[in-house]
Amino acid sequence: MRSCTLRSDTAPLGQVDPTSDRAVFRQIADQLRAAIERKQYEEGTKLPSEAQLMEHYGVARMTVRNALQLLQAEGLAVAEHGKGVYVRRRPPVRRLASDRFARRHRKAGKAAFLAETEEAGGRPTVDSIKIYEAVPPPEIAAKLQLGEGEPTVVRSRRYLIDGHPVETAVSYIPVDIARGTAIQEPNPGPGGIYARIEEQGHALARFTEEVSARMPMPEEARALQLAPGVPVFRLIRTAYDLNEQPVEVCDTIMSADSYVLNYELPAH
Amino acid sequence: MRSCTLRSDTAPLGQVDPTSDRAVFRQIADQLRAAIERKQYEEGTKLPSEAQLMEHYGVARMTVRNALQLLQAEGLAVAEHGKGVYVRRRPPVRRLASDRFARRHRKAGKAAFLAETEEAGGRPTVDSIKIYEAVPPPEIAAKLQLGEGEPTVVRSRRYLIDGHPVETAVSYIPVDIARGTAIQEPNPGPGGIYARIEEQGHALARFTEEVSARMPMPEEARALQLAPGVPVFRLIRTAYDLNEQPVEVCDTIMSADSYVLNYELPAH
DNA sequence: AAGTGGTCTAGACCACTCT
DNA sequence: GAGTGGTCTAGACCACTTT
Numbered sequence: 001m002r003s004c005t006l007r008s009d010t011a012p013l014g015q016v017d018p019t020s021d022r023a024v025f026r027q028i029a030d031q032l033r034a035a036i037e038r039k040q041y042e043e044g045t046k047l048p049s050e051a052q053l054m055e056h057y058g059v060a061r062m063t064v065r066n067a068l069q070l071l072q073a074e075g076l077a078v079a080e081h082g083k084g085v086y087v088r089r090r091p092p093v094r095r096l097a098s099d100r101f102a103r104r105h106r107k108a109g110k111a112a113f114l115a116e117t118e119e120a121g122g123r124p125t126v127d128s129i130k131i132y133e134a135v136p137p138p139e140i141a142a143k144l145q146l147g148e149g150e151p152t153v154v155r156s157r158r159y160l161i162d163g164h165p166v167e168t169a170v171s172y173i174p175v176d177i178a179r180g181t182a183i184q185e186p187n188p189g190p191g192g193i194y195a196r197i198e199e200q201g202h203a204l205a206r207f208t209e210e211v212s213a214r215m216p217m218p219e220e221a222r223a224l225q226l227a228p229g230v231p232v233f234r235l236i237r238t239a240y241d242l243n244e245q246p247v248e249v250c251d252t253i254m255s256a257d258s259y260v261l262n263y264e265l266p267a268h
Numbered sequence: 269m270r271s272c273t274l275r276s277d278t279a280p281l282g283q284v285d286p287t288s289d290r291a292v293f294r295q296i297a298d299q300l301r302a303a304i305e306r307k308q309y310e311e312g313t314k315l316p317s318e319a320q321l322m323e324h325y326g327v328a329r330m331t332v333r334n335a336l337q338l339l340q341a342e343g344l345a346v347a348e349h350g351k352g353v354y355v356r357r358r359p360p361v362r363r364l365a366s367d368r369f370a371r372r373h374r375k376a377g378k379a380a381f382l383a384e385t386e387e388a389g390g391r392p393t394v395d396s397i398k399i400y401e402a403v404p405p406p407e408i409a410a411k412l413q414l415g416e417g418e419p420t421v422v423r424s425r426r427y428l429i430d431g432h433p434v435e436t437a438v439s440y441i442p443v444d445i446a447r448g449t450a451i452q453e454p455n456p457g458p459g460g461i462y463a464r465i466e467e468q469g470h471a472l473a474r475f476t477e478e479v480s481a482r483m484p485m486p487e488e489a490r491a492l493q494l495a496p497g498v499p500v501f502r503l504i505r506t507a508y509d510l511n512e513q514p515v516e517v518c519d520t521i522m523s524a525d526s527y528v529l530n531y532e533l534p535a536h
Numbered sequence: 537a538a539g540t541g542g543t544c545t546a547g548a549c550c551a552c553t554c555t
Numbered sequence: 556g557a558g559t560g561g562t563c564t565a566g567a568c569c570a571c572t573t574t
Contacts, residue, residue: 023562033486049540060564062330065541073341073496075483082540082571098476102536204535208366211531213481213499213524215343218301228341231481231499231524239535256481256499263479263531267472267507268370291543317559328545333560350552350559 010048010056012040028057028067036076036087046084047077075229075257088227091258094120094166098264101194101207101239111192113159113167125160128168128223129186133179136172136249143238143249144174153178155193158223165224166259169252177202177247194239197248202241209263210236213256224255231256278316278324280308293334296325300335304344304355314352315345343497343525356495359526362388362434366532369462369475369507379460381427381435393428396436396491397454401447404440404517411506411517412442421446423461426491433492434527437520445470445515462507465516470509477531478504481524492523499524 012035016027035041048056053064068085071077079085099105100112117124136144136152144152152172159167171193173183182189183196198204216224216232224232232253239248280303284295303309316324321332336353339345347353367373368380385392404412404420412420420440427435439461441451450457451464466472484492484500492500500521507516 025562030486051539061566063563066562068541069337073483074485079541080572081542082573084540084572098531098533099536101533104536206535207533209531209533211479211529212527213501215341215497215499217342218298229483231483233481259480261479263366263477263533265366265369265475265477265531267474268367268372293543319558329547331544334543336560347560348553349561350554352559 010052012038013048013053013056016057016059024057024059025063025066025070028053028059028064029070032067032071033074033076036071041087043087044089046086049084072228075227078227088229091164091255093260094161094258095260095262097262101204103204111188117161122161123163125163126157127160128156128158130154130156131184131186133175140172140236140249140251143236144172144246146174151175153184155183155188161258165255167252167254168220168223169250171248171250173197173248193248197239197241202245202247204247205240205242205244207240208238210238211261216253220253224253226255233259233261235261278320280306281316281321281324284325284327292325292327293331293338296321296327296332296335297338300339301342301344304339309355311355312357314354317352340496343495346495356497359432359523361528362429362526363528363530365530369472371472379456385429390429391431393431394425395428396424396426398422398424399452399454401443408440408504408517408519411504412440412514414442419443421451423451423456429526433523435520435522436488436491437518439516439518441465441516461516465507465509470513470515472515473508473510473512475508476506478506479529484521488521492521494523494525501527501529503529 013031016024018024020027022030032041032047041047047068050061050064050068053067054061057064068077068079072079076088077085078088100116105112105115113126114124132154133151134154135141135149136146136154141148141150146152152174155171155173157169158165159169173193177197177200178184181196181200183193188196194204212234213231214234216226216230220226220232226232233256235252235254237250237252238246241247281299284292286292288295300309300315309315315336318329318332318336321335322329325332336345336347340347344356345353346356368384373380373383381394382392400422401419402422403409403417404414404422409416409418414420420442423439423441425437426433427437441461445465445468446452449464449468451461456464462472480502481499482502484494484498488494488500494500501524503520503522505518505520506514509515
């Protein structure tokens with residue numbers, strides 16, 4: 001028995017049973033997963049290298065790679081080329097409150113994302129701002145109660161916190177509300193686009209949000225710099241004015257590991 | 269050129285460029301993904317077999333397997349041993365309305381899940397019901413405003429629609445509310461446990477829900493029979509009575525595939 | 537230069553499904 | 556039995572990171 005080699009060691013790991021029904025690479029993944037959950041490998045630390053695992057278990061490289069890949073698909077580990085495989089760090093979570101679009105916050109003169117992020121001590125940025133007019137996808141048009149072919153002003157942008165992308169958003173506003181207003185400017189002014197919509201005579205009454213989750217498309221993974229094994233939220237928010245007319249739909253993709261969404265339900 | 273072999277063919281696929289920067293297996297995955305998105309392979313249909321893809325692209329088996337595995341991790345395809353790799357079917361989506369716990373629904377005498385599922389034309393089942401008393405995890409205890417070591421009645425169960433599991437739920441109710449009531453019975457009676465809690469003198473005022481999403485733990489994937497590449501929602505609901513006292517916390521894991529969550533936000 | 541993960545090949549045997 | 560995917564081996568070369 002080799003005496004106390006320290007570093008990212010295989011000490012927490014046992015042996016595998018090649019005759020078991022459970023595939024060897026799954027057994028290896030099970031042992032690594034258990035060790036991670038027991039915090040024997042802590043967040044951000046390096047797991048044993050492929051070579052170390054091959055030697056420890058006496059198996060071929062593909063076998064340990066399959067095990068490591070499984071952990072990555074589960075979102076527990078991330079590989080860094082030339083460096084090693086690390087226990088995935090969980091970014092600080094952003095909690096979205098159910099009253100985050102209340103007018104009293106808007107009145108403070110800041111768009112929701114900027115105000116909240118600064119309050120939480122982060123540095124908010126917005127980039128990739130694109131503004132154009134287009135006919136929205138059918139799903140969106142239905143929510144806006146628009147007829148076929150009716151155009152909207154589209155605002156697409158990406159939000160970052162401390163330089164890390166966390167969310168992309170695409171807003172659709174009917175042209176008769178948005179055209180010729182600051183909504184078509186890259187910077188829509190104090191209070192964000194909701195303030196501008198209200199100035200157009202559409203005081204906001206309520207919002208609905210529709211939340212789903214799935215694995216990202218490759219393009220979304222790129223835009224949000226997502227690690228493998230991290231799903232995204234898709235959040236479709238519709239804003240209604242006092243006449244129950246939908247005035248905006250915002251289609252948002254968020255890194256699921258950066259967000260917890262809070263909502264309040266009445267018991268009536 | 270072979271004339272019109274039908275079946276799951278490689279017709280929609282092009283060739284790869286081995287000198288490209290993009291790995292060959294990623295190029296293959298890109299082509300399959302594009303074909304799926306163009307609906308050239310429809311939901312539930314078989315993709316070309318590994319052997320067909322090897323021949324079409326002139327590559328080794330591991331290369332096509334890596335491509336197919338990538339699609340599975342993205343939730344676009346599922347492999348069925350001995351049969352083939354299929355474009356993943358999306359199960360019918362269950363839309364959860366923001367008023368689903370309103371008292372008027374409860375008064376109808378059914379628990380929320382059963383009433384809703386029947387209304388949507390599905391056959392609801394509940395199984396794996398386990399009831400016991402235990403000290404809740406710290407996260408839950410905090411939401412219930414319980415001191416350290418204070419026990420709760422725990423109700424754990426799994427919900428199925430037409431025999432397919434869609435959700436597991438664990439409810440925690442302080443013992444001074446639940447002990448000795450029908451809450452400790454497998455069948456808590458008409459209106460479900462919320463009706464029983466109200467009968468104990470805790471009329472419900474509101475609920476909060478905390479939504480997050482992640483890849484499932486292996487045990488969750490088993491319980492919900494999740495395909496690879498399908499994330500789960502974790503939804504933690506807290507029920508408050510008219511005195512703002514938390515009276516129940518329900519910790520739910522749902523197949524993200526099967527749910528869209530709807531919420532309503534006031535503009536105040 | 538040495539160590540790491542990324543990609544790819546070529547082959548083997550197995551378990552499952554369908555006919 | 557033929558076809559499918561599941562697992563595993565043994566090796567090769569590459570690109571990236573660190574020393």
